[in-house]
Amino acid sequence: MEKMRRFLGECLLVVVLVFQAALLGCGDDLGGRLLDPRELEMFVDELPDMPRMRGYGVAEGGKLVAGNLTIGMYETMWKFHRDLRATRVFAYGTSKGTATVPGPTIEAMQGVPTYVTWTNHLPPRHFLPWDHTLTAATPGRGVPTVVHLHGGVQHSASDGHSLAWFTSGFSATGPHFSSPAYEYPNQQPPGNLWYHDHAMGLTRVNILAGLLGVYRVASPAEEAALNLPSGEAFDRNLVLFDRDFRADGSLFMNRTGNNPTVHPQWQPEYFGPVIVANGKAWPYLRVRRRRYRFRVLNASNARFYRLSLSDGLRFVHVASDSVYLARPVPTRAFLLAPSEIADVVVDFAESGNATAVVLRSDAPAPYPGDPGDKAETVPVMKFVIESDASMEPDTSSVPARLMAQYPKPDAREAAVTRRIAMYEYTKEGTDEPTHLYLNARSYMEPVTETPREGTSELWDVINLTDDNHPLHLHLALFVALEQRSLRRVDELRDCMMARGGGADACGLERHLAGGRRHVVPRQERGWKNVFKVRPGTVTRLLVRFRPLSPTESRRFPFDVTAGPGYVYHCHILDHEDNEMMRPMKIVR
Ligand SMILES: *[C@@H]1O[C@H](CO)[C@@H](O)[C@H](O)[C@H]1NC(C)=O
Ligand SMILES: *[C@@H]1O[C@H](CO)[C@@H](O)[C@H](O)[C@H]1NC(C)=O
Ligand SMILES: *[C@@H]1O[C@H](CO)[C@@H](O)[C@H](O)[C@H]1NC(C)=O
Ligand SMILES: *[C@@H]1O[C@H](CO)[C@@H](O)[C@H](O)[C@H]1NC(C)=O
Ligand SMILES: CC(=O)N[C@H]1CO[C@H](CO)[C@@H](O)[C@@H]1O
Ligand SMILES: [Cu+2]
Numbered sequence: 001m002e003k004m005r006r007f008l009g010e011c012l013l014v015v016v017l018v019f020q021a022a023l024l025g026c027g028d029d030l031g032g033r034l035l036d037p038r039e040l041e042m043f044v045d046e047l048p049d050m051p052r053m054r055g056y057g058v059a060e061g062g063k064l065v066a067g068n069l070t071i072g073m074y075e076t077m078w079k080f081h082r083d084l085r086a087t088r089v090f091a092y093g094t095s096k097g098t099a100t101v102p103g104p105t106i107e108a109m110q111g112v113p114t115y116v117t118w119t120n121h122l123p124p125r126h127f128l129p130w131d132h133t134l135t136a137a138t139p140g141r142g143v144p145t146v147v148h149l150h151g152g153v154q155h156s157a158s159d160g161h162s163l164a165w166f167t168s169g170f171s172a173t174g175p176h177f178s179s180p181a182y183e184y185p186n187q188q189p190p191g192n193l194w195y196h197d198h199a200m201g202l203t204r205v206n207i208l209a210g211l212l213g214v215y216r217v218a219s220p221a222e223e224a225a226l227n228l229p230s231g232e233a234f235d236r237n238l239v240l241f242d243r244d245f246r247a248d249g250s251l252f253m254n255r256t257g258n259n260p261t262v263h264p265q266w267q268p269e270y271f272g273p274v275i276v277a278n279g280k281a282w283p284y285l286r287v288r289r290r291r292y293r294f295r296v297l298n299a300s301n302a303r304f305y306r307l308s309l310s311d312g313l314r315f316v317h318v319a320s321d322s323v324y325l326a327r328p329v330p331t332r333a334f335l336l337a338p339s340e341i342a343d344v345v346v347d348f349a350e351s352g353n354a355t356a357v358v359l360r361s362d363a364p365a366p367y368p369g370d371p372g373d374k375a376e377t378v379p380v381m382k383f384v385i386e387s388d389a390s391m392e393p394d395t396s397s398v399p400a401r402l403m404a405q406y407p408k409p410d411a412r413e414a415a416v417t418r419r420i421a422m423y424e425y426t427k428e429g430t431d432e433p434t435h436l437y438l439n440a441r442s443y444m445e446p447v448t449e450t451p452r453e454g455t456s457e458l459w460d461v462i463n464l465t466d467d468n469h470p471l472h473l474h475l476a477l478f479v480a481l482e483q484r485s486l487r488r489v490d491e492l493r494d495c496m497m498a499r500g501g502g503a504d505a506c507g508l509e510r511h512l513a514g515g516r517r518h519v520v521p522r523q524e525r526g527w528k529n530v531f532k533v534r535p536g537t538v539t540r541l542l543v544r545f546r547p548l549s550p551t552e553s554r555r556f557p558f559d560v561t562a563g564p565g566y567v568y569h570c571h572i573l574d575h576e577d578n579e580m581m582r583p584m585k586i587v588r
């Protein structure tokens with residue numbers, strides 16, 4: 001009896017502890033071992049096409065009118081692989097039952113506004129860890145979220161400012177919150193955008209949980225003339241990210257930081273061994289022996305992909321980030337940083353008699369790693385080529401000229417030259433970066449970048465770190481003019497770190513003299529919103545604070561000076577969350 005009572009008591013204690021742990025949101029810490037990715041057979045799940053939502057309406061007579069969407073954020077379960085138990089995720093969708101990872105693909109029309117009301121239905125607690133030593137959205141209760149349309153040209157009140165977050169039922173809101181009803185004017189070139197969470201200090205965690213999706217701006221007449229592969233079957237989005245799972249199917253994110261005395265949870269870069277495309281681990285897609293268009297988005301936190309195809313197939317790039325290229329660029333392999341988009345045509349008719357082609361990646365993680373690091377080749381997905389001679393012939397093509405009408409970059413038009421330096425700091429006694437700043441300033445320090453609407457500027461981005469940091473600007477598009485290696489970079493870094501800046505006083509030009517010039521890959525010479533800033537280099541960007549349109553308007557179609565303003569940041573999410581981000585205010 002006594003034994004029994006003790007057993008019951010202990011059992012109850014365990015139940016209470018487990019229950020409490022679950023309440024604290026750390027249930028999976030008690031839970032089991034990490035998944036060995038080899039337990040998941042590759043190429044068994046078909047590549048999904050995410051649900052599509054029309055961001056416009058069609059009035060009588062076929063006239064296009066503004067679209068009005070409501071998209072919610074839900075906690076739900078998602079199957080990443082046939083043999084993996086369903087995974088708890090946060091997902092965008094119109095209901096808990098239909099929310100997906102990635103979220104629905106929003107199809108917008110150039111010049112026709114899309115209104116989206118973003119609603120937060122997330123539970124009081126996050127199921128992933130969260131580091132309160134970062135400058136973070138800290139509501140006390142609820143999961144803070146805010147949506148940024150990456151590549152979108154929109155009023156800053158609709159830009160998803162990291163401090164415009166809100167929780168479920170608006171029980172708490174960030175200092176820059178005004179309304180969850182966003183307006184996307186879509187007055188920008190046709191191209192590929194994506195929407196994702198952008199809450200202060202939580203972006204990496206919320207995107208890891210599943211809060212991301214694709215947004216396309218179409219210009220049907222202009223694009224039909226190109227005759228690229230089109231239609232739902234032949235024009236596909238490929239959203240790639242890497243994840244780490246436990247054997248029970250739950251997402252794994254380490255709860256212990258590498259320097260826990262500084263940051264109890266934050267780690268400088270998240271990598272997972274499982275590669276996920278459109279929400280499925282290593283999926284396959286049945287294709288015909290013809291041309292397909294793939295709009296490839298790298299939505300990883302920190303993993304770079306260097307993608308190539310087996311069987312001698314190549315990619316023909318037609319756009320990069322959100323804008324078409326002037327001319328197509330063929331490549332055998334290309335490197336994609338987090339949040340970078342490549343838009344490529346693949347012709348499976350070039351595969352000879354191959355019946356399957358594997359898309360694979362061989363970039364080291366972290367990128368570029370140390371000299372001599374062996375890059376491991378990992379499959380991403382498989383294309384199963386079906387031969388059916390009875391199918392209609394492929395009439396699509398890749399024209400020699402795509403959209404040559406956009407202005408050519410001209411450095412002479414720059415009104416101002418700015419120096420943007422990237423720093424990594426290491427606290428005494430640690431051997432790894434513990435914080436990352438731009439221009440030696442934290443995110444919360446007052447704005448220093450105040451470009452004038454209608455002008456262009458040269459931004460010299462100086463990498464004083466050992467990492468390749470993809471730089472992203474909100475609102476503005478830019479062209480990478482050149483990338484030059486610094487000589488004796490340690491000397492320059494020591495000087496700039498000591499002064500908190502002063503590139504010129506520290507002899508930037510001297511350090512650049514005779515430095516190697518890196519070729520900007522041809523497919524990255526167009527107008528972009530993310531650029532990979534190599535370590536130890538100075539990258540010169542021509543940044544345009546005016547719309548990119550053939551009409552050459554100097555004014556944005558809204559008051560670009562109003563609202564909370566914009567930001568620029570490193571798009572390694574783990575860095576962005578640790579203040580590798582700065583405010584940017586446009587003035588007139
Ligand atoms: C969306 O709302 C706007 C104004 O609020 C309206 O003009 C438009 O017709 C609506 N669109 C649809 C498809 O209902
Ligand atoms: C979590 O991170 C800590 C600190 O870097 C490390 O010691 C530990 O091995 C990690 N745990 C797992 C399961 O990767
Ligand atoms: C995606 O971006 C991450 C970093 O953000 C990078 O590590 C990874 O290699 C990229 N993947 C591809 C396919 O480019
Ligand atoms: C494909 O054709 C070549 C000859 O053109 C042949 O050597 C090869 O074995 C064939 N491969 C397959 C998979 O049928
Ligand atoms: C890979 C590489 O070149 N990294 C460099 C980044 O910049 C720092 C200093 O600025 C160099 O020390 C690294 O070698
Ligand atoms: Cu970074």
